[in-house]
Structure formats: structure tokens, C-alpha cells
Amino acid sequence: MHSSLHQSKDKSMRFIKAVAANLVGTGIALAALFLFTMIIFGGIIARSTQKVQSVRSESILVVDIPAVIPEVVSGDPFAQAFGQESSFGLFDLTRAIERAAGDNRIKGLWIKSGALATPWASLQAVRRSISIFKASGKPVVASSPSFSMNEAGYFISSLADSVFADPHTMMEFNGIAMTVSFYADLFDRLDIHVDAVRAGTFKSALEPYTRTDLSDENREQLQRITDGIANTFVNAVAEDRGLTVSDIDGLMESHALMTASDALNAGLIDGIRYDDDIRSSLLETTGQELGETLRTTSIKSYVRDTPTNSNRGDSDVAVIYVVGTMMPGKSTDIPNPFLGGQTVGSDTFIRSIRKARLNKRTKAIVIRIDSPGGVVPAADAMLEEIRVAAREIPIIVSMGGVAASGGYWIATGAETIVAESLTITGSIGVFSLLIDTSEFMSNKIGITFDGVKSHPYADMMSGMRRLSAAETAMLQRTTDQVYESFLDLVAESRNLSIEDVDAVAQGRVWTGEDALAAGLIDEFGGLDDAIDIAAVAAGLPADEFRIRFYAAPKGFFARFTDPMVRAAAGWIISAAGYNPNTELAASLANLNEMMGYHGTVVARMPFDLQTH
Structure with missing residues (x-):
């Protein structure tokens, strides 16, 4: 009886070990398969990113401005393939536009800028690069790719020689605002308490957790920043469009939201055109006949074709x-x-x-x-x-x-x-x-919670x-x-x-x-x-x-x-x-x-x- 039970246990153990071994083996095989698949997938993505269309001669450089221009990108193909990263960063973008000014293959620049959420300092860098391109004498046109445009997007577009909008584009032109979220009421409802101290009268990073509104000091500094952005925007647009500062301020006070027709009547755009109409109007710039497909080069292609490290030297x-x-x-x-x-x-x-x-x-x-x-x-x-x-x-x-x-x-x-x-x-x-x-x-x-401590402040x-x-x-x-x-x-x-x-x-x-x-x-x-x-x-x-x-x-x-x-x-x-x-x-x-x-x-x- 004892021997029979012992043999039964041995068989059970062998069975369990076999099952465990199979499970481990299956897990390793699946992991290896996953790794192999991702390597193949990564290779396909890498190859596809290398096959981006090269720069075309006698073409228009088309710059689609993303809603948020990243400061820098990793360049990994996985993130870009899944749409989680732009194919270029701010420096890539500005350097490419400036290089295009002296590139004989590029005959003009088409900026597509809509509702942007990019920091204003970054937008200043983009505007500066567009100004350098304009100085070359090549034409610059702008339009909105998303049927909407805000002040940040127009800050880029207004610098163009011609600004166009789709008939149903809505334009936000209501000024600059800053908002701050406050959580003190939330913490009170959750019975969470914040003990906080600061050094600096204007150090307001704590306010969202200890107040329900702006302090006088914080309001003062944020108003100063807001006015600074607004003044820069208004002065730039006035100069770009041949209007006065009073004209721009008046539009912001009376025309917070504009249709394309409103913007045209206000002198903020030069025409109401569909995308195909803009393409047709650029054919002469590229030396093409009416009815031909406009030769274009995307900014993605141009950035890859003109790498930043093109200079040579030992330093x-x-x-x-x-x-x-x-x-x-x-x-x-x-x-x-x-x-x-x-x-x-x-x-x-x-x-x-x-x-x-x-x-x-x-x-x-x-x-x-x-x-x-x-x-x-x-x-x-x-x-x-x-x-x-x-x-x-x-x-x-x-x-x-x-x-x-x-x-x-x-x-x-x-x-x-x-x-x-x-x-x-x-x-x-x-x-x-x-x-x-x-x-x-x-x-x-x-x-x-409860506990003990060795000294008064230990906890x-x-x-x-x-x-x-x-x-x-x-x-x-x-x-x-x-x-x-x-x-x-x-x-x-x-x-x-x-x-x-x-x-x-x-x-x-x-x-x-x-x-x-x-x-x-x-x-x-x-x-x-x-x-x-x-x-x-x-x-x-x-x-x-x-x-x-x-x-x-x-x-x-x-x-x-x-x-x-x-x-x-x-x-x-x-x-x-x-x-x-x-x-x-x-x-x-x-x-x-x-x-x-x-x-x-x-x-x-x-x-x-x-x-x-």
C-alpha cells in the first residue's frame, strides 16, 4: 500500500514537473517569438522611414506645423510609426526652413498652421526662420489645414506673402488668456491637508494646493506675462498685415470669432481658397502648366534630406x-x-x-x-x-x-x-x-495608522x-x-x-x-x-x-x-x-x-x- 502511494506521488510529481517545464518552455518560446516579431517590425519601420520621398527639384516646400512643436525628438521609428512623436523637433524645423532659402531645388514655401499649442518662444524661432526664407525672394504662402486657426497659428501665418483660408475656417481672434487650476477645495473634500512654506513673495507654485484663487502677487506677474505675449502678437500682426495696433486691438475686442469672410474683410487674410486652388496658384512658381500636379516636398522629407550635421571639421x-x-x-x-x-x-x-x-x-x-x-x-x-x-x-x-x-x-x-x-x-x-x-x-x-518613535520629530x-x-x-x-x-x-x-x-x-x-x-x-x-x-x-x-x-x-x-x-x-x-x-x-x-x-x-x- 505504501509503495503504491509512493509511486503515485512520484507520477504526480513527474506530471507536475512536466507541466511546469512545458509552461516555462511555452513562455520562453512566446517571449522569443514576440522579440523576433518586434525586431522584424522595427526593421520594417526603419526601412520605411528611410524610403521617405527625396527632395524634388523645382518644388514647393510644404511645412505642416504640428499643434505642439517638440523641443527635441528621439527619432525612434516605433514612436513615430504609432503617431506618438513628430518626425522633427524645433531646431530641425527652423534649420530646414533657413536652408531651403538657399536651396535651388526649393522654389517656394507653403506654411500650414492651424490651432497651435506651442510655447510662444518657440513660435518666435519659427517666425525668424520664415523671415530668413522670405529674404531670399522666394514666395511664402500660408493656410490652415484644420479649418480652424488661433492666435498662435496666425502668429506664424501672418508673416507669409499671402494668407488663405478655406471657406468654412473659423478663426479665434480674442486675445491671450492664462488660467490656473486650484485644488484646495478638492483636498478639503478628500480630507487631505498640505503643510507648505515658501521663500519668495511671488513663489506661487504652492497656491493651487492652498488657495482657491490667484493671490495679488500671482495675478500681477501673470498679467504682466499675458500682456507681454499679447503686445508681441499685436505688433507683429500689425506690421505683417500693414495695419495699425489699434486696428488689431479693435478686432480682438469686437470680432473674437471670425469666419473666413470676416477675416478677409478685416484684412487678416488675402483670399478664400480650397487646398486645390492654392496648389493651382503655385504651379507658375514651379514652372508647371495648369492641370499638372504641383511638385511638393514635405518638411519631413526635407529635414531628413538635409541633416543638421552637414558641416565638416575637426571640432x-x-x-x-x-x-x-x-x-x-x-x-x-x-x-x-x-x-x-x-x-x-x-x-x-x-x-x-x-x-x-x-x-x-x-x-x-x-x-x-x-x-x-x-x-x-x-x-x-x-x-x-x-x-x-x-x-x-x-x-x-x-x-x-x-x-x-x-x-x-x-x-x-x-x-x-x-x-x-x-x-x-x-x-x-x-x-x-x-x-x-x-x-x-x-x-x-x-x-x-499608529506607531512609536524615538524622538519628538521622528515622524x-x-x-x-x-x-x-x-x-x-x-x-x-x-x-x-x-x-x-x-x-x-x-x-x-x-x-x-x-x-x-x-x-x-x-x-x-x-x-x-x-x-x-x-x-x-x-x-x-x-x-x-x-x-x-x-x-x-x-x-x-x-x-x-x-x-x-x-x-x-x-x-x-x-x-x-x-x-x-x-x-x-x-x-x-x-x-x-x-x-x-x-x-x-x-x-x-x-x-x-x-x-x-x-x-x-x-x-x-x-x-x-x-x-x-
């Missing part, structure tokens, strides 16, 4: 991007804030700048900043590596749409700071916050109770000390007194125009201007150096899987109806980011500034 000007919120560790770039979002990790940046510095070809470094700031220790670690490099070679900072707070912290390591007049910068101030969720846990979901960072008055004073003291360090950095970098810096600091956000007047930047310009300044500082002859873009090195597996994760996450999010450009999405992202700042000193500009 490099390195360009390193700082895009996103500054955090410790590695950078992330997934199109969902709950899966990491876009952050610049201090470790990733340090590896990149160190690699550039140690390359014997590198004669200067340009740091391109498009960041609202972030965690102070991360920003300071990045600054220290910038200082190390600055002892050996020139460091120039180029500011994009926003380079504020922690973004300005690292800019202090440069010998020259270049920004657009509408760059959002400054915000020299810091804050700290602690989030108490104990009542939410107990009252809303039934989880309570002050736990997030499970409110701070006492003594603990709040401690938090304020450490925050003030970091602010004083920030003032010292700026004073030394900009050759100003502490008092002068404090007067323009206090956490206040400035446009580039005001920052120049305050001595916080050196001159206006884009990334191309910063690169030229860096070359001159390094003693490099014009056009005899290579521009090299640095990114952190990745291993084979990360190189293969990261694009798939990014593309798949983006596709799933899009399929679920998530749109990162909505105010709701921005609010959710800000709440998620705020939770990550618990117990840290933060140098970040206001979280949620939506410009309309």
Missing part, C-alpha cells in the same frame, strides 16, 4: 538638452505623467555633459533648457557638472519656451545666456511641502499627521537657506549684488524681455544663435565645426524596449481618449507630480499655466 559644438521637470536619477520620456512623463534626470544629464567634456573634439557646449525646474538637489548636481566643464571649455545656455526656477539655477553656470523675448524665465525662489493623508485614509477608505515626514508650529518653523528655515543659496548663485553668475538679485527674484516669473532688462539674461536669440556664440567663444571659424547632440548611452535591451514602451503606452493612452493637451489632463499631471515633491525643497515655477 564639435556639443548640444545637450534639458527638457522636462528636473528629478534625481534617469530621464524619462513616456507620454503619460502617471508612467513617468517627461523628466530630465540628474544622472542622465551628468553622463551626457561628462561624455561631451571628455571628447577631445568638443570645443564648446550649448545647454538647451526647456524646463520649469524641479527638485533642488537634482538641479544643483547638474550645475556642479556644468561648472566642471566650464573650467575647460565655454558653456552657453539657450533658453526655450521655459527656463525657470531650477531651469534658471543651472543656467547660472553659463558664461552667456540666450533667450527669446517671450521665454518664461526667472522664478528665483523655492518652496517645500508635506502632504498629510491620514484623515483621507481613515475617513474615506478605512485605513488607520514629521511620514505624511500621516499635520506639522506642529515648531516643525513648520524648521521647514521654513531650511527653505529660506536654500533661497539664500539661490540668490548667491545668481549674484555671482550675473555680477549683481544680493540686494539687486533679491529685488527681481522673490519667485517672480518674467518674460525674456523683462529678464534682459533685469540683467538675468544676456541677449535674445534661439538655439542657432547660441551655437554661433559658442563657436566664437571657442575660436572656431564659421561653418567649420560639427554640431553634435548628446544623449545618455543606452544598452541594447533598453535601446530596443524603450521605444516600444513609449509607443505602446502612447497608443493605449490615445485609444483610451487621453489628450495631454487638455486642462483636465494637465491638472491630473500636476497633482501626480506634486505628490512626488513631499518632503523636498523644490525650485519650480507655477505648476499649471495654460495659455489660450
Whole structure:
């Protein structure tokens, strides 16, 4: 009996092992099949992206402006194949348009610009490149591809020789507005408490979590920025269209929404035409007969046909991007804030700048900043590596749409700071916050906490109770000390007194125009201007150096899987109806980011500034 049971158990064990082995084997086979399939798929995508139509002679360069022009793109085929990434970044776009001015194959430029949500500083860079193209004498036409156009889109289009609109295009022409989301009522309803301190009267990044409306100081600074954008827009459009500033202001006050006919009567467009009509009108420019198909070259094709690194020489000007919120560790770039979002990790940046510095070809470094700031220790670690490099070679900072707070912290390591007049910068101030969720846990979901401690303040960072008055004073003291360090950095970098810096600091956000007047930047310009300044500082002859873009090195597996994760996450999010450009999405992202700042000193500009 015993022997029979033993044999039965052996058979059962062998059966279980066989099943387990089969399951493991099947899993490995499926994983291998998936890997093989994705490699093949990636190869097909890569081959397809290489077969983009080349530049056609005697053609019109057609530039479809995406709603959001990214500062930089990864270039991975997976993200682009799934529609989660543009095929070009801002510098690719502006450099391509400028090169087309001197390209005999390109006979004209057709800008398609609709309802845009791109930072105004980036739009200034695009306008500058279009101006360079216009100076060549080649025609520039503009139209809206989406049957709608807002001020940002028209800011690009108005520079064209001729602006056309479809008969049913709607034009938003109602001015510039900024809105801020507030969550204090939400937190009250959820029994969540925020203990927060700040250094800087204008440091308003905390307000969404402690107030239900704008403070007087925040309203003042946001109104100043809004007026600055509006004035730039109005003056540019008035000059482009041969109208007066009063004409444009009057239209904004009386014609907030216009039909194509309204825009034509107001002198904002030159004609009402369908896409085919515009194509027909351009045939003469390309030397074609009526009825032929217009020869065109897409901006996607042109960017790939005319790479940025076309210059030759034995020297490099390195360009390193700082895009996103500054955090410790590695950078992330997934199109969902709950899966990491876009952050610049201090470790990733340090590896990149160190690699550039140690390359014997590198004669200067340009740091391109498009960041609202972030965690102070991360920003300071990045600054220290910038200082190390600055002892050996020139460091120039180029500011994009926003380079504020922690973004300005690292800019202090440069010998020259270049920004657009509408760059959002400054915000020299810091804050700290602690989030108490104990009542939410107990009252809303039934989880309570208890414990013991060795010293009176051992649990002050736990997030499970409110701070006492003594603990709040401690938090304020450490925050003030970091602010004083920030003032010292700026004073030394900009050759100003502490008092002068404090007067323009206090956490206040400035446009580039005001920052120049305050001595916080050196001159206006884009990334191309910063690169030229860096070359001159390094003693490099014009056009005899290579521009090299640095990114952190990745291993084979990360190189293969990261694009798939990014593309798949983006596709799933899009399929679920998530749109990162909505105010709701921005609010959710800000709440998620705020939770990550618990117990840290933060140098970040206001979280949620939506410009309309």
C-alpha cells in the first residue's frame, strides 16, 4: 500500500514537473517569438522611414506645423510609426526652413498652421526662420489645414506673402488668456491637508494646493506675462498685415470669432481658397502648366534630406538638452505623467555633459533648457557638472519656451545666456511641502495608522499627521537657506549684488524681455544663435565645426524596449481618449507630480499655466 502511494506521488510529481517545464518552455518560446516579431517590425519601420520621398527639384516646400512643436525628438521609428512623436523637433524645423532659402531645388514655401499649442518662444524661432526664407525672394504662402486657426497659428501665418483660408475656417481672434487650476477645495473634500512654506513673495507654485484663487502677487506677474505675449502678437500682426495696433486691438475686442469672410474683410487674410486652388496658384512658381500636379516636398522629407550635421571639421559644438521637470536619477520620456512623463534626470544629464567634456573634439557646449525646474538637489548636481566643464571649455545656455526656477539655477553656470523675448524665465525662489493623508485614509477608505518613535520629530515626514508650529518653523528655515543659496548663485553668475538679485527674484516669473532688462539674461536669440556664440567663444571659424547632440548611452535591451514602451503606452493612452493637451489632463499631471515633491525643497515655477 505504501509503495503504491509512493509511486503515485512520484507520477504526480513527474506530471507536475512536466507541466511546469512545458509552461516555462511555452513562455520562453512566446517571449522569443514576440522579440523576433518586434525586431522584424522595427526593421520594417526603419526601412520605411528611410524610403521617405527625396527632395524634388523645382518644388514647393510644404511645412505642416504640428499643434505642439517638440523641443527635441528621439527619432525612434516605433514612436513615430504609432503617431506618438513628430518626425522633427524645433531646431530641425527652423534649420530646414533657413536652408531651403538657399536651396535651388526649393522654389517656394507653403506654411500650414492651424490651432497651435506651442510655447510662444518657440513660435518666435519659427517666425525668424520664415523671415530668413522670405529674404531670399522666394514666395511664402500660408493656410490652415484644420479649418480652424488661433492666435498662435496666425502668429506664424501672418508673416507669409499671402494668407488663405478655406471657406468654412473659423478663426479665434480674442486675445491671450492664462488660467490656473486650484485644488484646495478638492483636498478639503478628500480630507487631505498640505503643510507648505515658501521663500519668495511671488513663489506661487504652492497656491493651487492652498488657495482657491490667484493671490495679488500671482495675478500681477501673470498679467504682466499675458500682456507681454499679447503686445508681441499685436505688433507683429500689425506690421505683417500693414495695419495699425489699434486696428488689431479693435478686432480682438469686437470680432473674437471670425469666419473666413470676416477675416478677409478685416484684412487678416488675402483670399478664400480650397487646398486645390492654392496648389493651382503655385504651379507658375514651379514652372508647371495648369492641370499638372504641383511638385511638393514635405518638411519631413526635407529635414531628413538635409541633416543638421552637414558641416565638416575637426571640432564639435556639443548640444545637450534639458527638457522636462528636473528629478534625481534617469530621464524619462513616456507620454503619460502617471508612467513617468517627461523628466530630465540628474544622472542622465551628468553622463551626457561628462561624455561631451571628455571628447577631445568638443570645443564648446550649448545647454538647451526647456524646463520649469524641479527638485533642488537634482538641479544643483547638474550645475556642479556644468561648472566642471566650464573650467575647460565655454558653456552657453539657450533658453526655450521655459527656463525657470531650477531651469534658471543651472543656467547660472553659463558664461552667456540666450533667450527669446517671450521665454518664461526667472522664478528665483523655492518652496517645500508635506502632504498629510491620514484623515483621507481613515475617513474615506478605512485605513488607520499608529506607531512609536524615538524622538519628538521622528515622524514629521511620514505624511500621516499635520506639522506642529515648531516643525513648520524648521521647514521654513531650511527653505529660506536654500533661497539664500539661490540668490548667491545668481549674484555671482550675473555680477549683481544680493540686494539687486533679491529685488527681481522673490519667485517672480518674467518674460525674456523683462529678464534682459533685469540683467538675468544676456541677449535674445534661439538655439542657432547660441551655437554661433559658442563657436566664437571657442575660436572656431564659421561653418567649420560639427554640431553634435548628446544623449545618455543606452544598452541594447533598453535601446530596443524603450521605444516600444513609449509607443505602446502612447497608443493605449490615445485609444483610451487621453489628450495631454487638455486642462483636465494637465491638472491630473500636476497633482501626480506634486505628490512626488513631499518632503523636498523644490525650485519650480507655477505648476499649471495654460495659455489660450
